[in-house]
Amino acid sequence: GDSVTQMEGPVTLSEEAFLTINCTYTATGYPSLFWYVQYPGEGLQLLLKATKADDKGSNKGFEATYRKETTSFHLEKGSVQVSDSAVYFCALIPNRDDKIIFGKGTRLHILP
Amino acid sequence: EAGVAQSPRYKIIEKRQSVAFWCNPISGHATLYWYQQILGQGPKLLIQFQNNGVVDDSQLPKDRFSAERLKGVDSTLKIQPAKLEDSAVYLCASSLDFGEFQETQYFGPGTRLLVL
Numbered sequence: 001g002d003s004v005t006q007m008e009g010p011v012t013l014s015e016e017a018f019l020t021i022n023c024t025y026t027a028t029g030y031p032s033l034f035w036y037v038q039y040p041g042e043g044l045q046l047l048l049k050a051t052k053a054d055d056k057g058s059n060k061g062f063e064a065t066y067r068k069e070t071t072s073f074h075l076e077k078g079s080v081q082v083s084d085s086a087v088y089f090c091a092l093i094p095n096r097d098d099k100i101i102f103g104k105g106t107r108l109h110i111l112p
Numbered sequence: 113e114a115g116v117a118q119s120p121r122y123k124i125i126e127k128r129q130s131v132a133f134w135c136n137p138i139s140g141h142a143t144l145y146w147y148q149q150i151l152g153q154g155p156k157l158l159i160q161f162q163n164n165g166v167v168d169d170s171q172l173p174k175d176r177f178s179a180e181r182l183k184g185v186d187s188t189l190k191i192q193p194a195k196l197e198d199s200a201v202y203l204c205a206s207s208l209d210f211g212e213f214q215e216t217q218y219f220g221p222g223t224r225l226l227v228l
Contacts, residue, residue: 004154043116043203043219044155089154099168100217102154 002027002094004103009087012109013080021075021106023064023090031092033057033066033073034100038087047075047088082110114138116220118204124226130192133223137185137206143167144181145217146189147203155203161187162209194227201225 007022025031035047035057048057053068062077073090090103117136125131137144142163147155158177159169163184172179176195181187191198201224205217 041221043221044205044217045219046216049216091154099157099160102156104152104154 002031002092002098002101004090004092004101006088006090006103006106009105009107010109011106012111014111015082016079017110019075019077019080019084019108021088021090021108023073023075023103025071025073025090025092027071027092027094029095031094033064034091034093035062035064035073035075036089036091036102038089038105040086044089080108080110082112084108085110116204116206116218118202118220118223120223121221122224122226124228125194126228127196128193130190131194131225132188132190133202133204133225135187135189135204135220137187137204138218140208141206141218142184142209143207144187145203145205145207146179146187147205149201149203149222151200158189191225194225196227199225199227 003026005024032051034049036044037047038044048059050057050066053066056065064073064075087105087107089105091100093100119134144161146158148158149155158172159179160167161181164181179189201222203222205219207217
């Protein structure tokens with residue numbers, strides 16, 4: 001069935017380091033792909049999305065490119081800040097009107 | 113704009129007791145979702161409403177869980193009786209409608225349930 005696999009955490013980096021959180025997916029159709037972020041004590045927020053192959057989603061300095069050939073949607077940021085500490089969820093919607101499927105989440109700690 | 117509101121934020125009950133959670137979506141949002149997020153896992157959809165009709169409840173354990181969305185606004189999720197494995201965070205989310213807006217869901221802060 002459709003699924004999302006993302007790298008296990010926690011990921012600990014120093015401020016201004018480069019971030020990559022890996023996400024790969026399995027889907028039979030042409031899914032839409034998402035990254036959600038959950039800051040401590042808050043609900044999930046949509047960070048970015050891409051709805052077709054080769055699309056790049058970006059927001060708040062984060063980027064992810066929809067790679068159909070490698071079934072991946074890796075999250076990247078060139079220089080992380082302490083305020084980026086949160087749990088990041090990769091997710092997909094297999095086809096329009098399907099339910100959203102989340103990965104297990106990756107906890108990110110940024111040290112000052 | 114006010115976000116999705118949920119209450120209570122925390123609840124501790126003993127197994128076999130019942131519990132109810134409340135959600136108030138963003139004003140004007142037709143679609144409302146309830147998710148269960150067990151520690152260390154991603155959220156899992158329990159039920160989805162479009163206005164006051166159920167769109168998808170395929171993953172709702174209907175022998176103990178129930179949900180309603182009277183008048184197409186607020187929603188209540190109930191567990192009766194609770195089991196230890198129901199310990200989780202229950203998230204409510206809303207979105208404007210299906211179609212191109214269906215993907216952008218706005219989440220509440222969640223209700224953390226502990227069943228002893």
